[in-house]
Amino acid sequence: xxxxxxxxxxxxxxxxxxxxxxxxxxxxxxxxxxxxxxxxxxxxxxxxxxxxxxxxxxxxxxxxxxxxxxxxxxxxxxxxxxxxxxxxxxxxxxxxxxxxxxxxxxxxxxxxxxxxxxxxxxxxxxxxxxxxxxxxxxxxxxxxxxxxxxxxxxxxxxxxxxxxxxxxxxxxxxxxxxxxxxxxxxxxxxxxxxxxxxxxxxxxxxxxxxxxxxxxxxxxxxxxxxxxxxxxxxxxxxxxxxxxxxxxxxxxxxxxxxxxxxxxxxxxxxxxxxxxxxxxxxxxxxxxxxxxxxxxxxxxxxxxxxxxxxxxxxxxxxxxxxxxx
Numbered sequence: 001x002x003x004x005x006x007x008x009x010x011x012x013x014x015x016x017x018x019x020x021x022x023x024x025x026x027x028x029x030x031x032x033x034x035x036x037x038x039x040x041x042x043x044x045x046x047x048x049x050x051x052x053x054x055x056x057x058x059x060x061x062x063x064x065x066x067x068x069x070x071x072x073x074x075x076x077x078x079x080x081x082x083x084x085x086x087x088x089x090x091x092x093x094x095x096x097x098x099x100x101x102x103x104x105x106x107x108x109x110x111x112x113x114x115x116x117x118x119x120x121x122x123x124x125x126x127x128x129x130x131x132x133x134x135x136x137x138x139x140x141x142x143x144x145x146x147x148x149x150x151x152x153x154x155x156x157x158x159x160x161x162x163x164x165x166x167x168x169x170x171x172x173x174x175x176x177x178x179x180x181x182x183x184x185x186x187x188x189x190x191x192x193x194x195x196x197x198x199x200x201x202x203x204x205x206x207x208x209x210x211x212x213x214x215x216x217x218x219x220x221x222x223x224x225x226x227x228x229x230x231x232x233x234x235x236x237x238x239x240x241x242x243x244x245x246x247x248x249x250x251x252x253x254x255x256x257x258x259x260x261x262x263x264x265x266x267x268x269x270x271x272x273x274x275x276x277x278x279x280x281x282x283x284x285x286x287x288x289x290x291x292x293x294x295x296x297x298x299x300x301x302x303x304x305x306x307x308x309x310x311x312x313x314x315x316x317x318x319x320x321x322x323x324x325x
Contacts, residue, residue, distance in 0.1 A: 027210050029087045042068070042078045042086075050088055064233065064253045065089035065211075071251065089210050089253075117173040119183040121209055122147060122301045123200055125218040125242040127193050127278075136261040137193060137277040139289070140218040140242075143259060144186050146293040147301050153186065162206060163199030164189040173307040184305040185209075193218075193242040197249030204250055211253030215304050217297065218242055221277060223260025226288050226322040228296045231256045232310035255310055259297055264288065264323070291322045 030049050046057040046066060060066050066073040067087040126132065126141035134142075148158075151169050158167045164187055171184040185207065189199035204214060212233075218240065223229055235252040237244035246254070261277065264285075281289050300317045308316075 027087060027089050027208060029085065032081075032084045032086065042066070042073060042075070046086070046088055049086075050090060052090060056090065060088055060090060064235075064251060067251055071248065089212075115173075115175050115178040115180045117175070117180055117182040117307060118213055119185060119207060119209060120171075120213045120215070120305050121185040121187055121203060121207070122215045122217065122305065123187045123189070123196075123203070125193050125196050125216065125246075126188065128190055132278070134280045135278050136219055136281065138219075139259045139261055139293075140193075140216075141188055142289070143217045143257075143293055143297040143301070144188055146298040148186055150294075150298050150302065151184075160190075162187070162202040163191070164203070166203070171302070171305045173305070175307060182305075195245055196242045197245035197247070200246055201249040211251060212255065214250070214254040215257055215301060216243070216246060216254050217257045217259065217301065219261045219277065220258035221262055221273065223258060224262045224264045224321075225260050225281075225285055226264055226292060227260040228292060228300065228317055228320070229256075229258045229260070230300060230310065230313045230317055231258075232314075255304060255313075257297060257300055257304075259292060288322055295322060296320055 028050055032045060043054055043057040043061060046052070046060065047054045050057070052060075061073050061075070065088065067085075068078065069085050122144065124140035124142075124144035126138035127135070132138050148167060151171075153167050153169060157169075158165050160166075167186045169184050169186070170181050172179055173182045185203070187200070187203055189196040191199070200214075200216075203209070204211075220229065220238075220240075222238065232255060233253045234256065235247060237247055243256075261281075296317055300313055303313060303316070
């Protein structure tokens with residue numbers, strides 16, 4: 001296959017993911033009972049267990065919708081040992097296809113499903129402890145506080161769970177003219193930011209959340225203060241150890257909301273980065289930070305919880321730039 005054709009197929013695959021309504025995805029988990037051989041690869045086991053076509057299984061693997069021992073699987077031919085944990089996200093049209101060619105058998109007879117949106121979670125990254133409060137590295141925690149405030153969530157509604165602090169509210173999700181309530185979870189992992197992945201994995205598994213229904217909010221040194229940047233998914237941590245931990249535990253299929261913390265009128269520091277991100281915002285920067293949290297970060301997270309697509313969020317917020325003026 002020529003490189004151009006391969007690239008076209010990959011683009012078509014990503015377009016299909018973006019176009020699939022969130023409510024049409026379902027997650028299934030299972031444990032392998034025997035090692036796979038070259039004649040019984042990962043895509044074969046996924047197809048047999050989930051009762052889908054080989055084509056659908058291969059697509060799920062290549063599109064990052066299969067986790068193998070909590071790590072994103074990348075190849076259909078991956079060998080797996082007995083007792084491995086496999087988690088698969090499948091769309092409704094895939095789950096109903098039992099033929100090996102991924103045909104449309106039964107598609108015309110399926111009735112439209114009622115709108116029943118699954119739960120979502122917004123996760124803020126930061127370091128625990130008063131010494132880190134107000135630091136640039138803790139802007140993810142600050143964003144969670146701004147979101148909670150906009151939803152009327154008080155201190156008593158937070159509780160210790162899954163290795164972090166959790167608050168759950170009811171939000172109204174939208175799909176066209178349809179409306180339905182869903183659980184919206186706000187979560188702050190405990191410990192240090194570099195070990196955020198393990199608590200998030202506990203949250204995701206216990207609440208049976210899909211990767212695409214998790215938004216992670218964190219600081220971004222490559223963005224100037226006053227900007228946010230949303231992204232649907234990705235496998236690159238861009239040097240952020242908290243995101244490196246998250247990707248290592250749940251894969252890269254979560255939605256990212258990055259909040260700029262670099263000086264607005266000068267390039268990011270090339271040295272002393274740790275000291276910079278652990279430092280607090282200057283007095284003249286604090287109003288811009290507060291405006292970003294209130295006018296960009298919190299509204300973007302709420303739109304996400306209400307069912308906005310990643311493309312809609314990126315178009316609405318990525319170009320916004322707030323200043324102290």
